[in-house]
Each structure stands twice: as C-alpha cells, then as structure tokens.
C-alpha cells in the first residue's frame with residue numbers, strides 16, 4: 001500500500017535482443033518468413049527465456065535490499081513483465097549491460113519525458129560513464145551496494161546529484177542482507193541466487209569482470225552465506241545458483257564453505273575452472289553439498305590461443321583429465337568454448353569435436369569471440385583494424401548467440417571461418433547428439449537433454465544469420 005509522501009522507485013532489468021533471454025534472428029526480414037516458422041521460433045524463444053536461465057538479477061535484489069525510510073522499491077524484469085506505467089514512479093534505476101545500451105537509453109528517454117527521474121548503473125555505466133551522462137539524471141559508477149542508500153536519501157530530500165562514484169570496492173565481508181520482497185518470485189526458474197565472492201584474479205582479455213570488479217577476490221563471510229541460504233530456503237526450495245565466475249577461485253575458502261553447506265541439503269549449480277578436476281577434496285565437498293553441474297570456461301584447446309588472450313590458468317595438457325575427473329565424480333559439465341581466438345586455425349573444429357566426445361562434456365557451448373567495448377581484446381582489435389564496426393559505435397557490439405562475426409580472426413579469412421564454424425555447430429548440435437549426451441550424463445539427464453535440444457534450435461538460427469552475413473560480405477566484394 002502506498003504511504004503518503006513516500007518516494008517510489010522502479011528498478012528495471014532489460015531483456016537482451018537474443019541469447020539466453022530468448023533466441024531471436026538478427027535479420028528483421030525474418031518477420032516475413034512463413035507463419036509456421038515464425039510461430040515455431042516465437043514459441044521456442046519463450047521456452048528458452050523461461051528455462052533454466054530464468055534467474056533474477058542479483059544486482060537489483062541487492063539494491064532493493066538497501067532500505068531507506070520513506071522510499072519503496074519494486075523490481076521490474078522486462079524479460080517477464082511489462083513496465084507498470086499505470087502507476088506513479090518518482091525514480092527509475094536501470095541496469096545497463098554492455099551490448100544492450102541502445103534499449104537502455106531509449107527507455108531512459110521515454111521515462112524522463114514522463115517526468116520520472118532516471119538513474120543509470122551497471123557494467124556499461126561503470127566502464128563508460130561519459131557515454132551515459134546525457135541519458136540520465138544521475139549515474140552510479142561502480143558497485144552500488146553501499147552508495148545506493150545515499151542516492152535514495154537524496155531522492156527523498158529532492159537533492160539528487162548528477163553523479164555517484166564509488167570510491168573503493170565494497171567490503172564484502174560486511175554482512176548485508178539480500179531480500180526478495182521486491183521480486184515476483186513466480187516468474188523465475190529459481191530465485192536462489194547467491195554470490196560468495198566478487199572480483200577475479202585472472203585477466204582473460206575478452207572479459208570485463210576483472211575490469212569492473214577488480215583483480216582481488218573479495219569474499220563474503222561464510223556464516224553470512226549460511227544464514228542467507230537458510231533464509232532463502234524458507235521462501236523457495238528450488239535449486240541454488242552460485243553466481244561467482246569462479247566458485248573454486250580460493251580453494252580453501254570454497255572447501256570450507258561447501259562442507260558447511262552440506263547439512264542444508266540443497267541442490268546447486270555454479271561456474272568453476274578445470275583446476276577443480278585436480279583437487280579431489282574440493283570436488284568431494286562440491287558433490288556432498290549438492291552440486292549438480294558446473295559451467296567451465298575452457299575456451300581454447302590450445303595454449304597458444306588461450307595465452308594470446310591472457311588466459312593462463314587452463315593448461316591444454318591437463319584439460320581432458322580434469323573434465324573426466326569432474327564428470328566421474330558425478331557432476332555434469334557445461335563446457336564453454338570459443339572458436340576464432342587468435343591462434344586458432346581451421347584444424348580446431350575437428351579437435352573440438354574429438355574433445356567433446358573423449359571427455360563426454362554434457363552440454364557444449366561453442367561461442368564466437370565477442371569483442372566487447374571495455375575489454376582488452378576490443379582495444380587490441382581496434383588498434384589492429386580488425387573490428388567490423390567502428391569502435392565508437394558501442395551498440396554494434398551485441399551479445400548475440402554466435403549469430404554474427406564482429407571482427408576478423410587473425411589466422412583464418414572470414415570467408416573461410418564462417419563456413420567452418422557453421423559446419424562445426426551443425427555437426428555438434430543435432431537431436432541425435434542431444435539424446436546421446438543426455439543418456440550418458442552423470443545426473444540431471446532431463447536438463448542436459450533440454451539444453452542440448454534448445455541449442456539445436458539456437459545454433460540453427462545462428463547459422464542462418466551467419467550465412468546471411470557471409471552472403472552480404474560476398475555481395476559487397478562483388479559490387480566494390
């Protein structure tokens with residue numbers, strides 16, 4: 001119920017154009033395809049959006065848990081709900097992800113034209129504040145865990161400042177309660193999202209986590225995490241997602257945490273490095289605490305390519321054995337690969353197929369490199385003249401699902417690279433392979449089947465977009 005004089009804040013998360021928010025063709029002409037195929041794509045896109053990826057934005061949960069008297073906060077997740085513009089809002093806070101800048105700015109303009117104050121925050125704002133200034137009444141630059149109370153107080157007193165810059169990374173060992181009252185719990189596959197650490201000690205040049213969150217791993221206190229898990233379980237008994245980019249980054253800390261989580265009897269999934277396969281005690285703690293599956297960023301199968309992109313913590317010689325050990329312990333592996341890294345050659349696809357078979361990776365994800373503004377690789381490719389769009393046009397560098405090339409690979413001409421990638425995904429993502437992977441999965445067989453089947457659709461759509469891009473390149477060449 002609205003309280004007289006209370007300021008109302010809407011926290012907004014934006015749906016991405018494609019990818020896990022619902023695969024969609026990048027080709028606007030696709031709307032003119034047959035009714036049947038459009039209906040099929042829309043139905044599958046909705047299934048993908050509502051599938052296991054449908055977890056709430058922790059960032060907005062953290063903000064809405066920072067309570068200030070006289071201010072109420074509601075989360076609006078545009079993946080699942082419409083903007084509630086039939087209600088009065090004093091301020092909107094939009095989370096701006098790199099790769100979805102245009103829709104964020106358009107939304108900001110529409111809200112401001114209605115007299116709603118707009119605050120922008122999130123990864124893109126932290127990295128490119130200057131590009132955001134004209135689109136907001138206020139910017140929050142950095143991790144907003146603590147400063148968000150100040151923003152709300154300023155809103156209440158009518159003294160919102162144009163910029164709030166976080167002076168140093170928040171100390172995560174301070175206990176902050178994350179509550180879910182601003183969320184619509186039913187919209188999600190699960191709402192049990194927990195982050196145990198922030199920051200990343202590694203420096204992969206295609207990633208901006210270490211740019212945004214720093215290289216020092218900041219840990220939450222284990223008792224605070226246990227309390228959070230206990231509280232979350234009272235509201236939602238579903239699976240937990242540990243959102244850390246590397247949940248095994250500090251092995252001692254992770255082992256203690258997951259040993260202490262055992263009595264809660266939760267089921268969980270997370271992201272780890274191959275190194276886990278060489279740590280039997282930690283692996284055992286993961287299994288006993290209810291881990292079901294891990295996403296592992298393998299990227300390339302060659303040291304040359306991984307090193308060219310500053311990924312040094314995943315030696316090629318140990319990859320096969322590590323993945324086998326993790327699967328033998330009973331955990332499913334989502335293996336995330338990138339084809340098109342700097343030292344990759346046309347021989348990589350065959351190697352990759354063999355690796356997937358040999359290790360039994362349950363769900364392979366074969367990505368194209370996304371040079372995203374703010375990453376080391378983006379700056380390097382810009383300097384080398386290898387980007388396919390102007391480096392100033394940030395909106396052109398979207399996170400599509402392997403649907404378009406944004407740069408020229410170093411050792412493979414684009415005209416050969418695209419057919420080699422599409423041929424690879426058409427061999428790896430078949431219904432037959434989906435059934436085979438599900439049958440041999442150590443657990444979670446229906447989830448493994450579902451992911452693999454959805455990928456048959458998503459990579460199929462990606463192939464059409466890429467083939468169109470290749471056709472366009474050939475046409476331009478003929479004309480010029």
Ligand code: B12
Pocket residue numbers: 013014015016018019020021053054055056057058059060062063092093094095096097098099100119120121122123124126140142143144145148195207208209243244245372399400401
């Ligand atoms: C969990 C996760 C998901 C989940 C949930 C999405 C989410 N953002 O919450 C799902 C599976 C849905 C997902 C989807 C995608 N993801 Co994702 N995801 C993550 C992951 C692993 C954790 C996100 C998180 O909760 N972090 C913890 C919170 C606390 O940090 P934060 O989001 O940065 O928020 C802090 C500040 O940025 C700021 N802030 C954030 N929003 C706002 C808003 C306001 C108003 C204010 C004031 C402040 C503020 O304050 C917060 C608290 O300190 C990150 C990696 C990472 N370490 O962040 C990748 C990451 C965010 N994802 C990424 C990508 C590419 C995607 C997809 C495009 C994948 C795809 N191809 O489909 C989609 C896009 C979805 C979308 N609509 O934006 C990239 C984004 C890169 C970028 N933005 O520059 C990241 C950084 C991974 C990476 N290494 O590149 N993702």
Ligand code: SF4
Pocket residue numbers: 200201202203204207208209210245246297
């Ligand atoms: S890709 Fe993963 S390991 Fe590499 S810098 Fe990013 S978060 Fe860290």
